[in-house]
Amino acid sequence: MNSIEIRDLVLRFGKTTVLQDLDLDIEQGEFLVLLGSSGCGKSTLLNCIAGLLEVSEGQIFINGRNVTWEEPKDRGIGMVFQSYALYPQMTVKGNLSFGLKNAGASKEEIEKRIKNASQMLQIENLLQRKPAELSGGQRQRVAIGRALVRDADVFLFDEPLSNLDAKLRTELRVELKQLHKRLQNTMIYVTHDQIEAMTLADRIAIMKNGFIQQLDSPATIYNRPKNKFVAGFIGSPAMNFLEGTLDCTGEPHFVVGEAKIPLAGYEFSQNLEGKTQSSFGIRPEHIVYGEEAQKAPFNAKVTVDVFEPMGSDTQVWAHVEGQNFRFRIDGRDKIANGDEMLIGFDPACASIFHGETEERI
Amino acid sequence: MKNEPKGPRPRKAFSPGRIMLYSILVVAAIYYALPLYIMIVTSLKGMPEIRMGNIFAPPVEVTFAPWVKAWDSACTGLYCEGLKVGFWNSVKITVPSVIVSIAVASVNGYALVNWKFKGSEFFFAVLIFGSFIPYQVMLYPLVIITRELGIFGSLWAVIFVHTIFGMPLLTLIFRNYFAALPEELFKAARVDGAGFWGIYWKVLVPMATPIFVVAVILQVTGIWNDFLFGIVFAGQPNFPMTVQLNNIVNTTQGIKEYNVNMAATMLTAMVPLVIYFVSGRFFVRGIAAGAVKG
Ligand SMILES: Nc1ncnc2c1ncn2[C@@H]1O[C@H](COP(=O)(O)OP(=O)(O)OP(=O)(O)O)[C@@H](O)[C@H]1O
Ligand SMILES: [Mg+2]
Numbered sequence: 261m262n263s264i265e266i267r268d269l270v271l272r273f274g275k276t277t278v279l280q281d282l283d284l285d286i287e288q289g290e291f292l293v294l295l296g297s298s299g300c301g302k303s304t305l306l307n308c309i310a311g312l313l314e315v316s317e318g319q320i321f322i323n324g325r326n327v328t329w330e331e332p333k334d335r336g337i338g339m340v341f342q343s344y345a346l347y348p349q350m351t352v353k354g355n356l357s358f359g360l361k362n363a364g365a366s367k368e369e370i371e372k373r374i375k376n377a378s379q380m381l382q383i384e385n386l387l388q389r390k391p392a393e394l395s396g397g398q399r400q401r402v403a404i405g406r407a408l409v410r411d412a413d414v415f416l417f418d419e420p421l422s423n424l425d426a427k428l429r430t431e432l433r434v435e436l437k438q439l440h441k442r443l444q445n446t447m448i449y450v451t452h453d454q455i456e457a458m459t460l461a462d463r464i465a466i467m468k469n470g471f472i473q474q475l476d477s478p479a480t481i482y483n484r485p486k487n488k489f490v491a492g493f494i495g496s497p498a499m500n501f502l503e504g505t506l507d508c509t510g511e512p513h514f515v516v517g518e519a520k521i522p523l524a525g526y527e528f529s530q531n532l533e534g535k536t537q538s539s540f541g542i543r544p545e546h547i548v549y550g551e552e553a554q555k556a557p558f559n560a561k562v563t564v565d566v567f568e569p570m571g572s573d574t575q576v577w578a579h580v581e582g583q584n585f586r587f588r589i590d591g592r593d594k595i596a597n598g599d600e601m602l603i604g605f606d607p608a609c610a611s612i613f614h615g616e617t618e619e620r621i
Numbered sequence: 622m623k624n625e626p627k628g629p630r631p632r633k634a635f636s637p638g639r640i641m642l643y644s645i646l647v648v649a650a651i652y653y654a655l656p657l658y659i660m661i662v663t664s665l666k667g668m669p670e671i672r673m674g675n676i677f678a679p680p681v682e683v684t685f686a687p688w689v690k691a692w693d694s695a696c697t698g699l700y701c702e703g704l705k706v707g708f709w710n711s712v713k714i715t716v717p718s719v720i721v722s723i724a725v726a727s728v729n730g731y732a733l734v735n736w737k738f739k740g741s742e743f744f745f746a747v748l749i750f751g752s753f754i755p756y757q758v759m760l761y762p763l764v765i766i767t768r769e770l771g772i773f774g775s776l777w778a779v780i781f782v783h784t785i786f787g788m789p790l791l792t793l794i795f796r797n798y799f800a801a802l803p804e805e806l807f808k809a810a811r812v813d814g815a816g817f818w819g820i821y822w823k824v825l826v827p828m829a830t831p832i833f834v835v836a837v838i839l840q841v842t843g844i845w846n847d848f849l850f851g852i853v854f855a856g857q858p859n860f861p862m863t864v865q866l867n868n869i870v871n872t873t874q875g876i877k878e879y880n881v882n883m884a885a886t887m888l889t890a891m892v893p894l895v896i897y898f899v900s901g902r903f904f905v906r907g908i909a910a911g912a913v914k915g
Contacts, residue, residue, distance in 0.1 A: 312808045333814030343913035345805035349827035358823070359813035406813070 261324050263288045263414060263446035264309065269318035271301075271308055271470075278304045279470045282318070286448065291440050293457040294450045295493070296467030302450045303342065305467075306416050309448065310339050323413055333362070335414075338407025342418040342450075344399045346391040352402050353387040359410050377408045380439070397428045404439075417449040421456065433459065454496055458482070466490050484529075484611065488618040491541050491611050497575060499611070500585050502540040506612060506621065508532050514540050514612065517581035521558045525608035529620050537615030544575070546609045547587035549601055556604030564599045576601075664688065664883035671879050687880035691888055695881055697860075697868035704885055707865030710776075711845055711892075714861055718780045719840040722787035723833065729788070730795025731821055735807050745796065752789030760853060767854060774856030782850050787843070791836055798832040799825060803913045834903040842893040862889045 264286040271279040278301045286292050294302045307313040309320060311332040319328045327335045346355050353374060360370045378384045381401040391399055400420060407415055420436075421429045437460055440447055451457055457464050458478045465475045466489075474486040485491035491499050504516035512528075514521040521540065553559045562578035562585065573588045574595060587603060589595065612621045659676055664687050666680040693703040700706075732738075733745050763782055767773040772781065802825070810820045826833075851861040860868075866889045870882045 307808070310808075310812060312811060332808075332812045337812065339809070339812045341805040341809055343803055343805050345803060345809040345913060347806065347810070347824055349824075358810075358815070362814035362819060406809070410813075 261288065262286060262321070263290065263323060264448070265319075265321040266309070267319040267321075269305075269308060269320065270316045271304055271313065272316045277470065279308070282470070282472060284465070284472065284475070286446055289444045289446060291447045291449065291460055291462045293461035293464045294448065294467060295452070295454070295457045295464055297493070298452070300467045301470040302467060303418055306339070306418050306448065306450060309335075309414075310337055310416055311335050333359075336412050337414045337416055338410050338412035339416040340403050340407050340418065340420045342420075342422065344391075344403040346399060346402055346406075348391050351388050351390055352383060352394070352405075355391070355402055356387075356405050356409050359406065363410075373409045373411070377405045380408070380442075381405045381435075396424050397432065400424065400432060404436075408443075413445065415445055415447045417447065419450050419452065422452065429453075429456075436460065454494060466493060483609070484527075484620070485541075486620055488539060488541070488613040491613065495543055495545075497544050497586055497588075499541045499543050500587075501613075502542075502580060502583050502585075503615075504538070504540060504581075506532065506536045506538045506540075508536070509534060514538075514607075516540065516583070519558075519560060519581050521607055523607050523612075524557065525606065526610060526612070527608075530614075532621060536621070538621060539613045539615065539618075541611040541613060542605055542607075542609070544586045544588050547603050547605045549587070549589055549603045553602045553604030557606055559602055559604030562601055562603055564595060564597055564601060566597065567595055578603075660883045660887060664880050664887065666880055668876075668878065668880065687878070688884040688888070690878075691869070691881045691885035695869045695878075695885060696872060697865045698872075704862055704865055704869070704888055707860060707862035708888070710855070710859050711861040711863070713776055714779050714783070714851070714855070714859075715841060715844045715892075718783035718787070718844050719837060721780065722784040722791060722840055723836045725784065726788055726791030726836070727795045727826075727829070727833070728821065729792045730797075730799050731825060732817075733792070733796045734799040735820070736817065745792075748789050748792055752793070756786055757849075760849075764853065773854065774859075776855065776859050778854040778856075779850055779859070779861075782854055783840075783844050783847070786850075787840055790839070794832060794836065795829075798829060802828060805913070830903060834900050838896055838900055841896050845892050 262285045264284070266282055266284040269279055269282040269284075270277065282305070294305065296302055304313065308315050309322075311327065311330060315328060319326060321327065322335055322337070332339075347358065350358065356374050356377065357370050360373060365373075374387070375384075378387060381404060383398065383401050383405060386394060386398060386402070391402065394402065404420065417436075421432055424432065433456055440460075449456075449460060461478050463475060464478055464481050466473045466481065468489055474481060474490045476484075476486075481490060481494055485494060488501070492501070502514075502516045504514055506512070506514055512523040512526070514523060548556055560580055562580060564576055564578055566577040568575040568577075569591060571591055573591045574593070576587055576589055576595065578585050578587070578601070613619065614621055662679050663671060663676065665683050665685070667682065667684050667686070670681060691703060692705055692708075694701055695703045697704075697707070729748075733741055763785075764773065767778040767781065770778075770781075772778045806824060807820060810824045815823060845861075846863060847861070848863045848867065852864045855861060855864075866885050869885050
């Protein structure tokens with residue numbers, strides 16, 4: 261049985277449609293990450309699942325129960341908000357127990373659950389403090405604790421780590437992953453951060469303008485993006501796109517200006533014949549240089565335009581057939597502007613997208 | 622190199638601008654304080670001393686008799702029981718009016734922000750429009766309404782009228798205050814299973830002390846100082862302090878007892894003044910600190 265099922269969900273604010281015919285199935289115990297640019301409707305979707313926004317059309321099921329008309333408290337969810345939304349006038353303990361008290365839990369039960377949750381999140385010694393007396397990371401933990409004590413079936417996280425500094429973020433990310441491993445609850449997690457998405461998710465849903473573009477495992481999304489938007493969205497630095505023509509008249513190959521890229525080893529998703537306008541996408545990290553490039557199925561000479569040393573590696577900006585092209589080299593290699601380099605890649609790791617539909621070919 | 626800037630920047634003790642500023646402030650302060658000074662010294666003098674003129678002179682012989690008389694035995698119309706009757710009437714009017722109007726308005730504001738219903742914006746617009754209507758226009762209709770309700774000429778009528786007239790402004794300030802609180806706090810409380818009243822009492826009210834204090838000040842001063850509604854709706858035995866003060870000061874028989882009048886006026890003004898002084902410490906800063914990040 262699916263933990264969450266969303267059927268034909270539509271949500272409108274007045275005349276603007278934010279979510280359009282959205283369908284989503286999430287399995288029991290799954291960690292689903294919603295990823296998408298700002299304003300694409302991630303928080304809105306989460307609010308719909310939580311029952312904080314009334315849906316315009318469609319249905320929502322949690323554990324097989326139709327909860328479309330139910331109050332947030334009856335849906336068996338715990339939610340962590342984008343801003344922590346802690347009750348400022350209550351102590352940490354008050355914050356944690358508020359939901360339980362409203363649900364009419366007994367004193368011993370409340371004590372027990374708070375003890376469990378605060379141990380798990382290491383906030384036991386903070387119970388008597390007010391939120392104003394906590395650091396950002398501690399507040400974050402309290403916010404998670406507030407969702408945790410309620411013993412919910414489903415946890416909803418709305419960018420919980422977005423305003424924390426990089427180090428704390430990494431720490432809490434690992435903690436969250438361990439938490440999920442221990443609890444095995446269904447979790448839906450909204451983020452802007454690709455690394456969070458890739459590391460935490462069982463599956464990632466990439467959203468754009470209220471549509472889910474692709475819903476797949478992180479590896480599939482990274483290696484076989486369904487369309488050009490997903491390909492450009494995932495990966496940092498972003499994928500290189502070479503505009504040209506796909507020629508399937510004989511042995512399939514891709515033509516960019518003068519260059520011909522042979523496509524032996526490329527797994528086609530569509531059967532095409534003849535010539536097609538399309539984009540050839542290749543990730544900067546899949547590009548080799550120097551001696552290795554000589555052995556690669558395709559190689560080209562490029563001139564270094566700009567380079568950005570990042571410590572472990574160096575990003576190089578160049579042009580291939582007059583089109584922008586980026587790749588990475590080892591940070592220890594010496595390089596100067598205007599250098600000539602031989603680069604190459606294996607087309608098997610590339611992604612080709614149709615020029616009009618932008619779908620994967 | 623010795624005079625290089627280092628440490629706190631030195632400040633000139635008295636620049637010409639400062640001197641200008643302070644002299645204007647001092648003059649303004651004297652301008653406003655002088656009448657008060659005259660009232661106080663006059664109220665502490667006996668009548669013979671007052672008749673000598675010299676209104677600026679401090680009392681030669683300090684007497685509290687005018688204060689006692691104003692409180693206890695000054696004549697208001699036919700009765701000579703002083704202001705104390707009016708004081709208690711004003712208390713009986715002000716306390717319930719303040720409580721009821723603030724209670725209703727805060728719940729109104731809360732519902733308008735967090736539980737939007739169909740037409741809630743329109744409802745709010747009407748309410749705001751209400752605050753632009755001069756209340757003298759409504760006086761007669763309200764007399765009829767209270768008469769029909771059977772409360773005309775009683776304390777209830779005054780309380781009723783004050784509650785109604787407090788509504789637009791109070792609802793506005795509560796609505797704006799609640800609208801400025803983070804919305805996610807309200808959502809979190811809903812997920813936590815708190816209902817309409819649970820959220821109001823446990824989450825919002827504890828965060829709203831400053832605005833409640835503002836509302837109390839507004840209402841106490843407004844209602845305590847009210848004259849018109851008191852004289853129209855309260856009925857003779859329930860006249861508030863302001864109406865009685867007027868009767869004492871404007872009495873036509875006998876001599877004008879300036880000292881008693883001054884004492885009576887200050888007694889009447891005392892309550893709003895005390896409220897101002899006491900309320901300052903309730904304006905706590907950072908009431909919502911820690912609720913949201915950054
Ligand atoms: N109350 C509202 N009334 C009208 N439009 C709204 C309302 N709330 C959100 N929207 C619109 O809905 C769209 C989706 O908003 P949402 O908050 O879900 O975005 P998001 O994906 O969470 O973005 P972010 O990553 O910035 O948090 C936005 O275009 C926003 O302008
Ligand atoms: Mg959002």
